[in-house]
Ligand SMILES: [Zn+2]
C-alpha cells in the first residue's frame with residue numbers, strides 16, 4: 001500500500017534557516033521579498049544554502065542569481081557586488097542619510113509596476129508592509145486608514161477619479177497599492193503605481 005498524498009520530505013540540507021530582523025521590512029516572507037529555496041540554490045555572496053532566498057529587485061552591474069537574508073542584512077552583498085536593493089533617489093527625504101543607506105544597502109527591496117518609492121514620515125523612512133490587494137487590506141482591517149492615506153496621495157489627487165474606481169483598479173491588478181507604515185506615529189502611507 002502506498003500513500004500518494006504523503007509529502008515527499010525535502011532532502012535539502014540548509015546551512016541557514018532563520019531570517020534576520022529588518023527594521024524597514026519586517027515581514028519579508030509575507031511581502032514575497034524572500035521565497036523558499038526549493039531547489040537548494042547557493043547564495044551568490046556567501047555560497048551557503050539558506051532556507052529562504054532573495055531574487056529581486058536589485059541594482060548592480062553584476063548578475064546575481066540569489067542571495068541569502070544574512071548577506072543582505074549584514075551588508076556583505078552590498079559591499080561585495082556594489083549593489084543596492086532600493087534606488088537612492090527614490091527614497092523620500094529624511095535628514096539622516098544613514099537611514100537611506102540602511103534601506104538601500106541592507107534591506108530587501110520590493111517589486112512594483114513602476115519605480116519603487118520608499119516613503120517617509122516623522123523624519124524616518126517607513127516600514128514597508130507590502131503591495132496589497134483590497135481583500136488583504138480588509139483582512140488586516142485597515143480599510144479606513146488606507147482610504148485616509150489614499151485621499152492624501154498625490155497620484156490619486158492627480159487621477160481625479162472616485163475612490164471606488166481606484167479600489168476596482170487595485171482588485172483588477174491595474175494599479176498597485178504599496179503600503180507603508182510610520183514606525184513612530186503609526187500612520188499608513190500609500191504609493192499608487194499605475195501599470
Ligand atoms: Zn549569503
Ligand SMILES: [Zn+2]
Pocket residue numbers: 121122182183184185186187
Ligand atoms: Zn509618522
